[in-house]
Amino acid sequence: MKNLLLEIHCEEIPARFLEPLSEEFAAAFQAWMKESLGADLAVERFHSPRKLAWRVTGIPQRQPDQREVQVGPPQRMCLDEQGAPTQTGLKFAEKWGVPFDQVLFEQPAGKKEPVAVATLVKAGRPTLELLAEVLPRLVTALHVPKAMRWGHSSFEFVRPIRNVVALFGEDVVPFELDGVKAGRTTLGHRLFHLDHPGPVPVASPEAYEAALEGAGVVASFEVRRERLAKELDRLAAEAGGRVVADAELLSTLALIVEVPRIIAGSFPADFLDLPKEVLVTSLKEHQKAFCVEDAQGALLPCFLTAANRADDPEGFLKSGNEWVLRARLYDARFFYAEDRKEPLSARMEKLKHLTFQRELGSYFDKTQRMMALSEAIAGALTLDGTDGKLAAQYAKCDLVTLMVGEFPELQGIMGGEYLKREGAHEKVWKAVKEHYRPDASDAPIPGTPLGGVVALADKLDTVAGCFSVGIIPTGSKDPLALRRAGAGIVRILFENGWNLNPLRAAALALEAIGERATKPRAETLAALEAFFRDRVAYQIEQAGYAAPVRRAALAAGWTDLVDLKARCEALAAFGDDPRFASLGQSAKRISNILKDETPSEDLDATVLQAPEEKALAERLPWLESNPGHASLLAGLADLAGPLEAFFTAVMVKCEDPALRAARLSLLFRLRKAFLRIADFSQWQ
Amino acid sequence: MHIQELILRLQRFWADRGCLIGQPYDLEKGAGTMNPLTFFGAVGPKPWNVAYVEPSRRPVDGRYGENPFRLYKHLQMQVLLKPSPARVQDLYIESLEALGIDMRKHDLRFEEDNWEAPTLGAWGVGWQVMLDGMEISQFTYFQQVGGMDCRPVSAELTYGIERICMFLGGLDNIYDITWGEVKTDDGIYPVSYREVRQREEYELSAFSFEHADLAFHWQCFEAFEKEAWRLLKDLGHYLSAYEQALKMSHTFNVLHARGAVSTTERPGIIKRIRDLTCACARAYVERESALPGQEGKEVQA
Numbered sequence: 001m002k003n004l005l006l007e008i009h010c011e012e013i014p015a016r017f018l019e020p021l022s023e024e025f026a027a028a029f030q031a032w033m034k035e036s037l038g039a040d041l042a043v044e045r046f047h048s049p050r051k052l053a054w055r056v057t058g059i060p061q062r063q064p065d066q067r068e069v070q071v072g073p074p075q076r077m078c079l080d081e082q083g084a085p086t087q088t089g090l091k092f093a094e095k096w097g098v099p100f101d102q103v104l105f106e107q108p109a110g111k112k113e114p115v116a117v118a119t120l121v122k123a124g125r126p127t128l129e130l131l132a133e134v135l136p137r138l139v140t141a142l143h144v145p146k147a148m149r150w151g152h153s154s155f156e157f158v159r160p161i162r163n164v165v166a167l168f169g170e171d172v173v174p175f176e177l178d179g180v181k182a183g184r185t186t187l188g189h190r191l192f193h194l195d196h197p198g199p200v201p202v203a204s205p206e207a208y209e210a211a212l213e214g215a216g217v218v219a220s221f222e223v224r225r226e227r228l229a230k231e232l233d234r235l236a237a238e239a240g241g242r243v244v245a246d247a248e249l250l251s252t253l254a255l256i257v258e259v260p261r262i263i264a265g266s267f268p269a270d271f272l273d274l275p276k277e278v279l280v281t282s283l284k285e286h287q288k289a290f291c292v293e294d295a296q297g298a299l300l301p302c303f304l305t306a307a308n309r310a311d312d313p314e315g316f317l318k319s320g321n322e323w324v325l326r327a328r329l330y331d332a333r334f335f336y337a338e339d340r341k342e343p344l345s346a347r348m349e350k351l352k353h354l355t356f357q358r359e360l361g362s363y364f365d366k367t368q369r370m371m372a373l374s375e376a377i378a379g380a381l382t383l384d385g386t387d388g389k390l391a392a393q394y395a396k397c398d399l400v401t402l403m404v405g406e407f408p409e410l411q412g413i414m415g416g417e418y419l420k421r422e423g424a425h426e427k428v429w430k431a432v433k434e435h436y437r438p439d440a441s442d443a444p445i446p447g448t449p450l451g452g453v454v455a456l457a458d459k460l461d462t463v464a465g466c467f468s469v470g471i472i473p474t475g476s477k478d479p480l481a482l483r484r485a486g487a488g489i490v491r492i493l494f495e496n497g498w499n500l501n502p503l504r505a506a507a508l509a510l511e512a513i514g515e516r517a518t519k520p521r522a523e524t525l526a527a528l529e530a531f532f533r534d535r536v537a538y539q540i541e542q543a544g545y546a547a548p549v550r551r552a553a554l555a556a557g558w559t560d561l562v563d564l565k566a567r568c569e570a571l572a573a574f575g576d577d578p579r580f581a582s583l584g585q586s587a588k589r590i591s592n593i594l595k596d597e598t599p600s601e602d603l604d605a606t607v608l609q610a611p612e613e614k615a616l617a618e619r620l621p622w623l624e625s626n627p628g629h630a631s632l633l634a635g636l637a638d639l640a641g642p643l644e645a646f647f648t649a650v651m652v653k654c655e656d657p658a659l660r661a662a663r664l665s666l667l668f669r670l671r672k673a674f675l676r677i678a679d680f681s682q683w684q
Numbered sequence: 685m686h687i688q689e690l691i692l693r694l695q696r697f698w699a700d701r702g703c704l705i706g707q708p709y710d711l712e713k714g715a716g717t718m719n720p721l722t723f724f725g726a727v728g729p730k731p732w733n734v735a736y737v738e739p740s741r742r743p744v745d746g747r748y749g750e751n752p753f754r755l756y757k758h759l760q761m762q763v764l765l766k767p768s769p770a771r772v773q774d775l776y777i778e779s780l781e782a783l784g785i786d787m788r789k790h791d792l793r794f795e796e797d798n799w800e801a802p803t804l805g806a807w808g809v810g811w812q813v814m815l816d817g818m819e820i821s822q823f824t825y826f827q828q829v830g831g832m833d834c835r836p837v838s839a840e841l842t843y844g845i846e847r848i849c850m851f852l853g854g855l856d857n858i859y860d861i862t863w864g865e866v867k868t869d870d871g872i873y874p875v876s877y878r879e880v881r882q883r884e885e886y887e888l889s890a891f892s893f894e895h896a897d898l899a900f901h902w903q904c905f906e907a908f909e910k911e912a913w914r915l916l917k918d919l920g921h922y923l924s925a926y927e928q929a930l931k932m933s934h935t936f937n938v939l940h941a942r943g944a945v946s947t948t949e950r951p952g953i954i955k956r957i958r959d960l961t962c963a964c965a966r967a968y969v970e971r972e973s974a975l976p977g978q979e980g981k982e983v984q985a
Contacts, residue, residue: 011773012811014796148809150825151767152836194787256795287817305817307791317791320816326856327753353946
């Protein structure tokens, strides 16, 4: 058993690629070890701005011997009557390079007679030899999203490769990557090498972290992140506040430094009159810096960011970062002041020059449609339609402000902020502020009803509009994030408990789009139906309902989301009552029997004969009396037994036409009653 | 450090490392990359190292000489190294040391920043170089220029001269930078960036935001384009045609700053410029490969 270390040292690798590349190689190597060495071993991963490294402990030094069984001609052709080998027999042995006396005769399953069998043993190769082949192959096969070339080479990788360490125990694995020979020395922090020219030896795979730590690099991403988080908390407390948490930013910082260190700085307090969101975004986007807030959530005039060295001997890091931040905040204040020189609504004209989508027109056009749609949706939900129209009118105006031009992620937020300062009604500015929500699957939906309305109008217009001009997400292709918009629509309806059929709402949106549509309306509606059904299915899956519940509930209708939620709740409450399995069987039989039939709804109960069918008919009036989901379900569970009895005792498609018609009607009405809550034939 | 001292030191540094010292190209342009020394230099197989200062005009960044951090026209120090040397990052760091930046006292980071110049049919990958949190350079490995794959790949380093100067001096205002010193018989007069440039910033901002005549500029744009294709198609003259393309590019930037180009029109106009620059690059490569003795030319070690 030996340990393996592979480190690829590049020029600075983009932070966003480190994790995916690290994982992809680890998975590929793990799979290779399983297949080629029969070893199921964990892969330790390390990555820092210039390094991707992996370590595996306890790899066998030699591949296990490979056994291979070769089957040949029948025994009777290989041996003559005296039991001596024939020409054929000898040839078979020769072909596989085994002495004839090692050829066995066995009767494999499926064969009529014994045949010649030669077992070949291929000696396993030394692991070191295999590694020299597989390591460069797997590195070259990595999927690099934005690959590059450098110098004369046509080799492609994420950034130029400058050094490779490959140790198997004390041995170097002999291979090259684009002319760089694997060796036993690495490179440390640039600062370290100012005083220590020459490479850093790595004595063994186990000594990797220590060797790097000695050269100014913390190998593990997780360790760097943890140390940064601790430093952030400590320095924020020192400044008299707490960090405005941002897990994404913390991870990014840990990916762009080789040694974890936080720099605390301050900015002039008069910048605090900028909206909090502007400060937080500006600090994050421009300077990868955290804000610090007090117990009430008000920002303090200080910031925390990472530096790629352990100290700040002359205070240059602090003063440098402060200098840049002042320049950035100066710009933000310039944008904020410029933007407020005219009211937000004055931007409407400019929206005419901002294209939303080629066929669907400008953001001005979109705004007009959103206004009509917001009014209609608000009306349908018995909210104030006028407010909805007003909020929709302002919703997109901030897209042409300087601040949103600089920080696109502040869209909506700035519009709301400017309207608030202009003295707009709280309902309206909040709706504008929230209407991009939810912008991620775990982000909150708009917190106010009007915000929900405008968000629906915006997303419905986007989804229905794009579908109407043939932009429909397929596979991994969804450039306009329509799935996210669709999921947002469903979540807003679902979580608010709003009784609005998403398909009907999309049809309304299509009406507003009118002549701009390039695809036939029926085609668009069919595509929208499939699209929203998938979104709804995803939504109830996210809500945590079990698979049978989801399937059965969805199959009985999904456009009334309030009802769907109630039905799922009721079904989930019954959990795994075994009677539903039986009910499912019966429902399937009913479906099969009714497949090619068009029974009448009028049931002539008088012709029914068997007690089993009479019992069912007696239950019908109650089942059809709309008893509510929970009690209907209880009733249906009780029906499982009688239904089983019915199918055992009764042959539905009998000779007597009147009786047959009555039985079909009975089943037809039973199924209709079931379908009010679920399609039990989908229960499995 | 005076701005002229900074430029002189960088030129000295790169000349000593085997770069030709070029001169700014005497046409308005938005980036140093557009100088033919880089645009054509990056295309084709010939080894090529060049460094020069290029004034870069970005009409939309004009602030009438009032904003202490932004300029209509700023200076870029541009270095092109083809093929990209294996030690290119180290060379770059040494150039900073030549400016007196002691790496023992500062924090240097290379953060992903990919570069794209749609009007030049060019893109590359690289970094913005951050010194103590401030972006002081762009560092790019050209992957395509003029719509063609770069083989070999060049490394392009672009230093923001004013930025570095402000940073080294701890200044909060571009205009407080000292350009240099004028020495006369009567004495020594330090001259500020303000004296040399502020009025120019004011007038050029006013021009590109307010006074540029739209009809005239559109007319120019069309005329430059026509002229360029004539030169290229009839005569195969890619350099004079390329000049016309540069003029188109700057004219477009002025129109853009005047708010005369809608977002829908923009990609179409950029494409018209790109079609030209790419055609110029192709014409250049065709001519170069047709020249006798260019094929397999040995490079002296």
